[in-house]
Amino acid sequence: MKNNVDRSSDLSAQIAQAIRDAIVEGRMIVDERLPSEAELADQFKVSRPTVREALKRLAAQSLIRTQRGATGGAFVRRLSYEDAYGQQITTSTLLLSMNDVSFDVACEARYALERACAALASARRTPDHLATMRAEIHRQGQPGLTDESFCASDVTFHRALVDAAGNPVLSYQLAGAVEAMQPLMNMITFTARSREEIVTLHTRIADALDAGQAEEVEANLHKLETYTLSLAHDLMKARRKS
Amino acid sequence: MKNNVDRSSDLSAQIAQAIRDAIVEGRMIVDERLPSEAELADQFKVSRPTVREALKRLAAQSLIRTQRGATGGAFVRRLSYEDAYGQQITTSTLLLSMNDVSFDVACEARYALERACAALASARRTPDHLATMRAEIHRQGQPGLTDESFCASDVTFHRALVDAAGNPVLSYQLAGAVEAMQPLMNMITFTARSREEIVTLHTRIADALDAGQAEEVEANLHKLETYTLSLAHDLMKARRKS
DNA sequence: CAGGAACAAAATGTCAGACAATAAAATGTA
């Protein structure tokens, strides 16, 4: 483990980087045990608290896990799809909330990505995916639903659509795009009329997916995008007036 | 700042989560200063090293930055697009390298996503984007190029294509997909013949983008996907034999 | 009165050493 990184102080960051490199470059493999904190402290010629800070940085990125006890220590962790989803969603959500990204831009990105799986999903969707989508459509038609529950159901519906493409890498990439939109979507209050429209489009999407008609899925996703945008714009206009 | 999180030991993780929640839920805004480490230690009733470990976790996620000196401290950090790119790429790369994702699956995901920006890119590409793409195509045609440089140029070319869509959220989402593929692509040795084929397809893509023909862009991306896959499969076959 | 030098203060960065908690392995005992 070398120490070639920049000398711009903050030892714990340098050590974290050195270990990270070792993992990323494959010099340490999954489930391999790192030297104990005391040994690392010796190797890097720093104190144990400093090593610990470095290890916490890596733990925050799900790169290692630690275990107490005699055979314990820090181990290189296999980054699971779930961990990756989680990090994607956190990052995407923060990015959107901290950079006043316009609704239009976020919406455009989301639907562009979703359309990217229309073809694959049409070819590979299982009865399971269709059942999830139908169930969510049914939920969305119920009268007593709060706006938040409606949005949550919307997310589940679209996640099912994305997962239907049967490509976990694609699902991972899109999880952030879909979920990060939820806080923005939650600002919209859905009238009975607009919910009806959305449910209609969702139904058409599910039907087209069922029939394996990719173009039809894409077309309706496009309509949904346009409609969502118009809802948001109406809301903006109303807000400006009051 | 509450402390409602689970009691499953590891105080520094709990504290990090509490602060993270405060930031994500907007109770702390960008550039706001956190209490000093000593104050946090008091508030959470732990020692300063424990607080520090928590802060390092947050720093690892680019959620805070720290500054020394009299008016120093930890500040909520604005997550920039660049930070987000970086995290996306790190996560995607690790996910692919640690979960023996097949080349086919990764490749499919990548090109599906890239096709998602074909329409937008055709409508919005600037002369700048086209110039970058042409320049990289030219580089790719040069004889002395190493395989690694060829791949790097390929990444730059595709990044330009993605950026041409003019949607930063989209660019951010796709950065990971494109860059994370590079280590996989680097395993392929490109013959003069295959480079020629790729350059031809790249040229067609750039031409179609120039002319604003979205379908043509998509079609050629699809051909490129098919061709890349065939190269990888040939390689596999050759490897199995030897 | 102005300007700079010296100093004080506040904060993070680092260190050393200790003890607590945990979990596995080694050991002793029925």
Add this chain to the structure above:
DNA sequence: TACATTTTATTGTCTGACATTTTGTTCCTG
């Protein structure tokens, strides 16, 4: 052999200290 106990290695946490960096203030001098 099976079970209880002790040992041991390791992470988790605490205390207190010092180093370093940056800012603000004081005070001396021109």
